[in-house]
Each structure stands twice: as C-alpha cells, then as structure tokens.
Amino acid sequence: MQTPWGEVPVEDAHVHFFSHAFFSSLAAQKADIGVEQAIRVIDCQPPPPDSCEFADRWREELDQHRVTRAVLIASVHGDEGSVAAAVRHCPDRFYGYFMCNPLAPDAPARVEGALAAGMQGLCLFPAMHRFSVHDERALRLIDMAAAVPGTLVFVHCGVLSVGVRKRLGLPSPFDMRYSNPIDVHAIALRYLRLPFVLPHFGAGFFREALMLADLCPNVYFDTSSSNSWIRYEGLKLREVFERALDVMGPEHLLFGTDSSFFPRGWQRQIFEQQVRIMQELELGVGSASAILGGNLRRLLDRKRA
Numbered sequence: 025m026q027t028p029w030g031e032v033p034v035e036d037a038h039v040h041f042f043s044h045a046f047f048s049s050l051a052a053q054k055a056d057i058g059v060e061q062a063i064r065v066i067d068c069q070p071p072p073p074d075s076c077e078f079a080d081r082w083r084e085e086l087d088q089h090r091v092t093r094a095v096l097i098a099s100v101h102g103d104e105g106s107v108a109a110a111v112r113h114c115p116d117r118f119y120g121y122f123m124c125n126p127l128a129p130d131a132p133a134r135v136e137g138a139l140a141a142g143m144q145g146l147c148l149f150p151a152m153h154r155f156s157v158h159d160e161r162a163l164r165l166i167d168m169a170a171a172v173p174g175t176l177v178f179v180h181c182g183v184l185s186v187g188v189r190k191r192l193g194l195p196s197p198f199d200m201r202y203s204n205p206i207d208v209h210a211i212a213l214r215y216l217r218l219p220f221v222l223p224h225f226g227a228g229f230f231r232e233a234l235m236l237a238d239l240c241p242n243v244y245f246d247t248s249s250s251n252s253w254i255r256y257e258g259l260k261l262r263e264v265f266e267r268a269l270d271v272m273g274p275e276h277l278l279f280g281t282d283s284s285f286f287p288r289g290w291q292r293q294i295f296e297q298q299v300r301i302m303q304e305l306e307l308g309v310g311s312a313s314a315i316l317g318g319n320l321r322r323l324l325d326r327k328r329a
Contacts, residue, residue, distance in 0.1 A: 025090040027299060027316070029309040034295070035317030036094040038223060038248035038280030039082070042188075043106035044073040046099055053194055066191050068285040079110035083117050085289045092317060095280070095324075097147060097178075098122040104134060108141040119324050121145030121178055125153040126162040135168050139175065144324050145221070147178040150202035152186075157207050166215060174326040176219040181205045182227025183253050205233040212240040219323050221246055221278065225264055228253035237272045244319070245272070247298055248280030262301045274311035278320050 025034040044059070047070075051062040063070045071078045079096075086094060096118050098107040104122035111120040120143040124131050135146060146169045150157055157163075157179065169175045181203050189196050205226050212220050223246045226233025230253075237243045245268060251261055268277060279298065281291040302312050 033092040035320045037246045037278035039094045040099045040284035041096040049100045075106040075109040076113040079113045095119045101125040104138040123147040149180045151198040154199045170218045178221045182229045205236045234271045246278040246280040249282035277315045
C-alpha cells in the first residue's frame with residue numbers, strides 16, 4: 025500500500041470473520057429469533073453459508089484497499105472451522121485465529137483440531153467466559169499452543185463490549201475481575217518463547233499493560249479498534265502510541281483495525297488515523313513498516329521460520 029513512507033506491505037492483525045455459523049450461534053442463544061432475522065437486526069449484509077465465498081468477499085475488500093494480508097478471527101467458541109476453511113482457500117492472504125472457552129468440555133479437542141488445521145492464534149477472553157488465565161484448564165490450552173511453532177496466544181484484557189450482542193438484546197455477564205493484564209505476567213514468563221498479544225493496547229488497563237510488556241519481551245499489543253477506552257485515561261491516541269513506543273519499541277506493536285462486517289468492510293479510517301499519528305511522531309520507514317505488517321509477518325509466517 026502507498027503510505028507516507030512509500031510502498032509498504034500492510035497486514036491487519038485484527039479482523040473478525042463474522043461467518044454464517046457465527047450468526048447461527050448468536051441466534052441459538054435467543055429463542056424467538058432465527059439466523060436471518062438476527063442478521064437483519066444487526067443490520068449487516070448476510071454472509072454466505074460457504075466460508076470460502078465469504079473469504080473471497082474479504083479478499084476482494086483487501087484488494088480494494090491494497091492490504092496485503094489479514095488475521096481472520098473466529099469470534100465464537102466452536103467456529104474455528106469457518107476461519108480454517110477461509111485460510112485454506114486463500115493461504116497467502118489470511119492468517120487464522122480462533123476463540124476458545126477453556127471451561128467448555130470440548131476445548132482441548134477444539135484446540136487440537138484448530139492447530140492441526142493451521143490456525144495460528146488461540147484467542148482467550150477471560151472476562152467473557154469468566155475464568156482466570158491461571159486456571160489449569162486455560163494453561164492446558166496454552167501448553168498446546170506453545171507446542172506448535174508459529175502460534176501465538178491472544179488475550180483480551182480490559183473493557184469488553186460486544187456490539188452484536190447488545191443489538192440482539194443478549195445478556196453479557198462478563199466479569200472484569202479477570203480482565204487485568206497483570207494476570208498474564210507469570211504466564212508470559214512461563215512461556216517466554218510463545219508470543220502473547222493484547223488487543224487495543226490493553227483496552228483500558230493501559231498502565232498495567234505497559235508494565236506487563238516492559239517485564240515480558242514476548243508481549244505485544246495490537247492497535248486495533250477506535251480505542252474508545254482512552255476516555256477513562258484522559259489521553260489522546262497519539263499519547264498512547266508515544267508511551268507504548270517508549271516502553272516497548274516499534275517491534276512490539278501490531279497494526280489492526282477490528283473490522284468485522286459488511287457493508288462497512290475494512291475500516292480504512294482507523295488505518296489513516298494511526299498513520300497520521302505515526303507521521304506526527306516522526307517514525308522512520310523501518311519502524312512504520314514493522315508496525316504496519318512486518319512484526320505480524322515475523323511472528324506468524326511459518327514459511328520463514
């Protein structure tokens with residue numbers, strides 16, 4: 025993609041793959057609504073039931089914006105097959121992450137199957153599923169991820185709000201006791217060769233996330249979403265970038281958008297805002313290129329391992 029630093033490969037570290045199975049899972053949680061009605065309530069284009077067709081839609085969207093590659097995230101427990109199919113269909117355009125609830129009885133089998141299918145990011149949402157990352161059931165899954173080179177663990181900390189659940193009137197009994205990045209500290213030190221990614225700069229626990237990153241060289245932040253949590257901190261996004269760069273350096277930041285559904289598609293305005301900030305901070309081409317895609321490629325490109 026053409027950037028202020030010239031032609032730079034841009035890779036998005038955070039795109040939700042809201043598959044047909046994703047909406048089916050949500051609809052199943054609300055007795056009086058079917059999947060097609062759920063999609064209408066959410067006011068988005070219905071994804072095709074075939075994940076490969078949906079992958080083609082995302083590939084066309086990335087082509088339009090000249091995005092080289094993106095992480096697709098299976099955003100409910102049990103939907104890893106949708107993203108695995110998309111990655112198999114377009115292996116040079118997508119990496120695959122998947123959400124897993126460690127408390128679910130089928131969690132180990134799902135992780136084993138997803139990793140065998142080439143998925144590279146185990147996504148843990150402790151507040152959503154109400155578990156501690158120190159729970160033995162969570163550690164078992166992290167052990168499984170650590171055994172596969174080119175795999176990372178994505179841990180959502182901080183504030184968690186799921187817009188599609190709100191629109192459908194589904195309860196969100198999340199528990200923020202499990203949201204503190206400090207909980208990840210001992211785990212990250214235990215698995216120093218395994219990368220841990222915190223989305224949204226820690227999503228409201230910015231100070232704690234910075235402490236964690238300062239103490240653990242295998243911790244990364246992704247920069248995705250509107251980062252509306254900054255209203256709790258009295259900061260501007262430029263200051264967030266500046267402090268993160270000061271503590272972690274550019275090699276530990278992964279550009280992302282948090283894009284999710286159509287017709288909105290890829291959120292270019294987030295890219296443009298973050299590029300402006302990096303310009304204002306006078307980042308050189310090497311640092312900007314690393315954040316915009318090089319760091320993600322280094323972590324996940326198994327062909328280079």
